[in-house]
Structures are given as C-alpha cells and as structure tokens.
Amino acid sequence: xxxxxxxxxxxxxxxxxxxxxxxxxxxxxxxxxxxxxxxxxxxxxxxxxxxxxxxxxxxxxxxxxxxxxxxxxxxxxxxxxxxxxxxxxxxxxxxxxxxxxxxxxxxxxxxxxxxxxxxxxxxxxxxxxxxxxxxxxxxxxxxxxxxxxxxxxxxxxxxxxxxxxxxxxxxxxxxxxxxxxxxxxxxxxxxxxxxxxxxxxxxxxxxxxxxxxx
Numbered sequence: 596x597x598x599x600x601x602x603x604x605x606x607x608x609x610x611x612x613x614x615x616x617x618x619x620x621x622x623x624x625x626x627x628x629x630x631x632x633x634x635x636x637x638x639x640x641x642x643x644x645x646x647x648x649x650x651x652x653x654x655x656x657x658x659x660x661x662x663x664x665x666x667x668x669x670x671x672x673x674x675x676x677x678x679x680x681x682x683x684x685x686x687x688x689x690x691x692x693x694x695x696x697x698x699x700x701x702x703x704x705x706x707x708x709x710x711x712x713x714x715x716x717x718x719x720x721x722x723x724x725x726x727x728x729x730x731x732x733x734x735x736x737x738x739x740x741x742x743x744x745x746x747x748x749x750x751x752x753x754x755x756x757x758x759x760x761x762x763x764x765x766x767x768x769x770x771x772x773x774x775x776x777x778x779x780x781x782x783x784x785x786x787x788x789x790x791x792x793x794x795x796x797x798x799x800x801x802x803x804x805x806x807x808x809x
Contacts, residue, residue, distance in 0.1 A: 599630040603760075605738030605750040606684060607638045608664045609698055613749040614688040615771045620751070622777035629753075633680035635672060636735040636748050637665045660698045663720035664691075667703055669731040670719040671712055679712060686710040755789060763788045 604620060606613045620631055639661035646654055664687060671679050686706035687698075696702035704717045719725065738750040741762035752762040766784055771777075787793050 603752040605634045605636040607748040608687045610748045618771040623781040626778045636738045666719045673727045683710040761788045
C-alpha cells in the first residue's frame, strides 16, 4: 500500500473560517488517501505590525481574545508533542464555534479537559512573556511564507507533482461539505492550485459561517 499524502494545515483556533475548513479537510481524509498534519499560526502575529490600520473592533478582538488560545495550543504542542494539536483544536473549535462559548478562559479550560490534557496549560493563556513565543512565531512564519502576508488562516500545503509543495489559503467554505462533495472540492482546489501563475478565485459572500451541520 502507498503511503498517505501529507496535508499540512496551519490554523488559529480563534478563526471561524479556519474551523470550517478544518472540518472539511477531515471529511476529505475519509474519502481521499491523505493524512492531515496540524500546525499553529496566529492572527495576532500576522496583524501586529499593522494593528493601527485595522478597524477598532478587530483591534480589540486581537488584543483581548487572539493571544490566549494560541498560546495554550502552542504550549500544549511544545510540552506534549504535535499529536495533541488535532484533538485540542477539535475540542477548542467545538466549544468556541459550535457551542457558542467563544474564546473564554472557561472554554479553553474545558477544551483541555476534553482533549485529556493537563489543566495547568491554561496558565499560559495570560503569560505575556510567553515561554514558547519563538516556536509560535517560527510555525506561523513557516505557514504564512508559503502563501504571502496578504492572507490569513488557514494555510494548506500539499506535495505537488514535481515534489515541491503547493500551498494555498482556504478554501473558505460554509457549511463544510461532506462525503463526495468534500472530495470534489478537494480535487478542484488541488487542480487550480497546481496551475502555475494561478492567483485567486473568489465569489460573493452573503452570510457568515454555518455551524448547523457540524
């Protein structure tokens, strides 16, 4: 049997669009011979050099909500290995997005318990002199440099036909498709991403994420 194709997925647990895409790629994992490898990136890191240019609401969100969950996820990764990232992301996203709890300390603590991780990881949420800041930034840089600074989360990278990685932002999709619909979107995304010079495909967005079928 051939080895599964690795799919590298960079996420910020705060982002609802990344959450939808992550649920889609897990559906793809059921119907295509792929294996998702999770990595951390950060909307707070991405926007820290242009924070004054952002709308006030977005600035406040980055200042008060964005750092806590990504610090906890990074600390869990550093202390317990990369294998915890997928289960912890699922636990966090289920509480933040599906259950509507938002990125509160209570939701983060609950997600740690759901993922079977030590409760004291919550202490990293408010650690401003973050112990694993260098590792967080290195992981973020690895992902964002594959697609450029003008996009956000998620970033997905797969091996291309010539052996080099094909990387792309998104796709942004709601609700997350399942089954063969998920597979068709995957095949089409790989097809356009593999075309040299392909830049962007976008359609009108009329509503926010739909979590009803998750």
